[in-house]
Amino acid sequence: MTSHHVILRVVxxxxxxxxxxxxxxxxxxxxxxxxxxxQAGVILAVSVILFALVFGVPEALRAVPARFAAxxxxxxxxxxxxxxxWAMLNxxxxxxxxxxxxxxxxxxxxxHLGILLIELGVLFTVSGSMLTIFYAFAGRVAEIRDEDW
Amino acid sequence: MLETIISALPDMMVANAAPLLVVVPxxxxxxxxxxxxxxxxxxxxxxxxxxxxxxxLTLLLxxxxxxVVSYHLGGFAPPLGIEFRVDGLNILFLLLVTCIGVxxxxxxWPTVEAEIRAEKHRLFYAAHLICFTGLSGxxxxxxxFNLFVFLEISSISTYVLVALGGTRDRRAxxxxxxxxxxGTIGATFFVIGVGFLYAATGTLNMVDMAERLAxxxxxxxxxxxxFAFIVVGLGVKAAMWPLHQWLPNAYAYAPSFVTMFxxxxxxxxxxYALVRFGFTVFAPEYTFxxxxxxxxxGPLAMIAMLACSFQAVFQTDVRRMLxxxxxxxxxxxxxxIAIGTSAGLSAGLFHLVNHALMKGALFMAVAGVVLTYQGxxxxxxxxxxxxxxxxxxxxxxxxxxxxGMPLTAGFQSKWYLLQAMLDAGWGIAAVVIVASSFLAVIYxxxxxxxxxxxxxxxxxxxxxxxxxxxLVPLWILTLATLYIGVQADWIIDLVQAAAQASFVPExxx
Numbered sequence: 001m002t003s004h005h006v007i008l009r010v011v012x013x014x015x016x017x018x019x020x021x022x023x024x025x026x027x028x029x030x031x032x033x034x035x036x037x038x039q040a041g042v043i044l045a046v047s048v049i050l051f052a053l054v055f056g057v058p059e060a061l062r063a064v065p066a067r068f069a070a071x072x073x074x075x076x077x078x079x080x081x082x083x084x085x086w087a088m089l090n091x092x093x094x095x096x097x098x099x100x101x102x103x104x105x106x107x108x109x110x111x112h113l114g115i116l117l118i119e120l121g122v123l124f125t126v127s128g129s130m131l132t133i134f135y136a137f138a139g140r141v142a143e144i145r146d147e148d149w
Numbered sequence: 150m151l152e153t154i155i156s157a158l159p160d161m162m163v164a165n166a167a168p169l170l171v172v173v174p175x176x177x178x179x180x181x182x183x184x185x186x187x188x189x190x191x192x193x194x195x196x197x198x199x200x201x202x203x204x205x206l207t208l209l210l211x212x213x214x215x216x217v218v219s220y221h222l223g224g225f226a227p228p229l230g231i232e233f234r235v236d237g238l239n240i241l242f243l244l245l246v247t248c249i250g251v252x253x254x255x256x257x258w259p260t261v262e263a264e265i266r267a268e269k270h271r272l273f274y275a276a277h278l279i280c281f282t283g284l285s286g287x288x289x290x291x292x293x294f295n296l297f298v299f300l301e302i303s304s305i306s307t308y309v310l311v312a313l314g315g316t317r318d319r320r321a322x323x324x325x326x327x328x329x330x331x332g333t334i335g336a337t338f339f340v341i342g343v344g345f346l347y348a349a350t351g352t353l354n355m356v357d358m359a360e361r362l363a364x365x366x367x368x369x370x371x372x373x374x375x376f377a378f379i380v381v382g383l384g385v386k387a388a389m390w391p392l393h394q395w396l397p398n399a400y401a402y403a404p405s406f407v408t409m410f411x412x413x414x415x416x417x418x419x420x421y422a423l424v425r426f427g428f429t430v431f432a433p434e435y436t437f438x439x440x441x442x443x444x445x446x447g448p449l450a451m452i453a454m455l456a457c458s459f460q461a462v463f464q465t466d467v468r469r470m471l472x473x474x475x476x477x478x479x480x481x482x483x484x485x486i487a488i489g490t491s492a493g494l495s496a497g498l499f500h501l502v503n504h505a506l507m508k509g510a511l512f513m514a515v516a517g518v519v520l521t522y523q524g525x526x527x528x529x530x531x532x533x534x535x536x537x538x539x540x541x542x543x544x545x546x547x548x549x550x551x552x553g554m555p556l557t558a559g560f561q562s563k564w565y566l567l568q569a570m571l572d573a574g575w576g577i578a579a580v581v582i583v584a585s586s587f588l589a590v591i592y593x594x595x596x597x598x599x600x601x602x603x604x605x606x607x608x609x610x611x612x613x614x615x616x617x618x619x620l621v622p623l624w625i626l627t628l629a630t631l632y633i634g635v636q637a638d639w640i641i642d643l644v645q646a647a648a649q650a651s652f653v654p655e656x657x658x
Contacts, residue, residue, distance in 0.1 A: 077175070
């Protein structure tokens with residue numbers, strides 16, 4: 001097994017960190033310009049999917065367990081909704097970033113923090129969901145075993 | 150009494166009731182992934198549903214006091230920001246969804262434990278909570294695109310829930326796949342329609358859209374196309390007659406709990422969206438005079454009432470029979486909506502609420518039978534009147550209400566609908582209502598005859614009731630059906646306020 005696809009394995013090893021860095025570039029660029037959690041989440045998931053394609057799904061499952069991917073999706077959801085609740089507890093409307101931190105009127109710290117956390121939540125949920133879907137398809141085995149026929 | 154309950158709630162919750170109604174179940178769905186077992190997820194589900202119900206009751210009081218509750222998400226003012234907007238029309242649906250949600254959540258545990266594999270319990274409840282979020286979100290939002298998003302949230306989780314019936318009966322998989330295809334086409338049509346309206350008006354806020362549409366020519370092609378796409382898209386979701394093919398199989402093979410919850414809420418919420426677009430976004434003058442949709446909706450509704458009741462008569466499976474009956478009952482609601490009068494709309498909405506209660510009760514009783522005797526064919530029901538008198542009495546009362554027996558809720562709303570039809574000069578529709586009710590007598594009669602007058606085929610059937618967790622919500626629904634049958638004034642007030650609110654979009658932004 002190890003001798004196969006040397007070029008593919010070497011190239012994908014080289015590519016993977018670049019993909020991850022690019023994902024985070026898209027992620028943080030999303031605060032001010034085109035980009036954001038959706039795209040970054042997909043790109044981040046793609047790096048793991050590429051790993052799974054080249055090195056096999058069991059290896060990928062050892063690196064990023066399916067349980068972790070599913071939990072990541074839920075954590076992202078909780079982070080997103082939690083920011084909204086946090087603003088609400090501070091006396092603002094749901095998801096009103098201005099109420100996230102105490103600041104002088106006209107300050108934008110709350111807005112910065114809010115969009116950062118929200119996009120992070122989207123990143124977690126999208127990459128977690130993409131991986132979960134990938135694992136569900138890639139790890140599929142026949143439900144009826146041969147001896148059950 | 151309501152005021153004292155609400156005043157006991159924290160101020161933060163009262164002020165933010167609108168988003169909390171949607172967000173609390175959504176967050177609990179995320180938490181469900183981390184709880185240790187299915188039972189904890191079940192407790193969380195009940196908790197979330199109850200909080201949502203409390204929020205809905207708070208909103209009911211606020212709507213009563215100030216007419217329209219408008220909540221600006223993120224502090225961005227509409228029409229640019231997303232608005233949660235509650236008026237007389239959607240408070241009815243919020244109450245319906247949350248009440249059914251609480252009752253369904255309470256009874257769910259025994260049936261889920263029996264029908265779903267243990268390792269999937271937590272995720273099952275997470276999917277249910279997300280579905281609940283989506284349905285209440287559709288009912289609460291004041292933004293057309295946001296409505297689409299919530300519609301998809303509820304639909305996608307519904308496909309999962311239906312497919313989970315595959316543990317018990319593998320026909321659930323093709324049923325879920327069919328539903329996925331039909332539902333996706335419906336959602337696509339809806340979003341295309343919203344896109345056309347956005348192109349024509351430049352806004353997505355529904356109140357703002359209504360104001361701008363009033364200024365546009367009635368024969369504007371983009372607006373007409375948008376209307377058509379939205380009606381067809383929502384028609385699929387609401388199981389309007391020729392677009393209902395996904396429904397019977399999905400209801401018949403889904404887990405019992407899912408069938409009960411969906412039959413009482415999912416199609417109802419789609420009908421809400423139809424009413425919202427047909428009456429509020431597009432002015433009734435546009436919908437009923439310029440486009441004259443009564444000529445399309447009316448006949449389709451009548452065909453549904455006759456054809457699907459007729460199909461229900463020939464079913465051998467109780468759940469399939471009830472599913473076909475659901476399509477027929479959607480016909481009643483659409484008929485009321487189709488005539489375009491205030492009386493007709495309130496009759497349609499009245500029947501919608503009653504149908505949610507009685508179909509909920511019927512499917513809950515069937516869930517009890519699935520639990521105790523593992524069968525849903527009519528022959529499996531033989532002799533159950535003696536074996537499980539409490540479950541089956543509730544089933545019979547809800548069934549009689551479906552037929553339209555006097556002293557039950559079904560009679561009240563059918564009578565109300567009949568009067569609305571006669572007032573509007575739709576004599577044929579009145580005849581169809583009566584004819585469809587006769588068919589209901591036949592199909593319900595077949596089951597009730599088996600239940601009460603046939604000897605049990607299976608000698609093992611000793612006296613075995615459904616568990617108490619199921620009986621209590623079942624009887625709450627059944628007693629509600631009886632109560633509305635005797636004392637319907639309060640609910641008529643509610644639906645008339647709803648009809649009023651959909652005719653006059655009060656309060657600009």
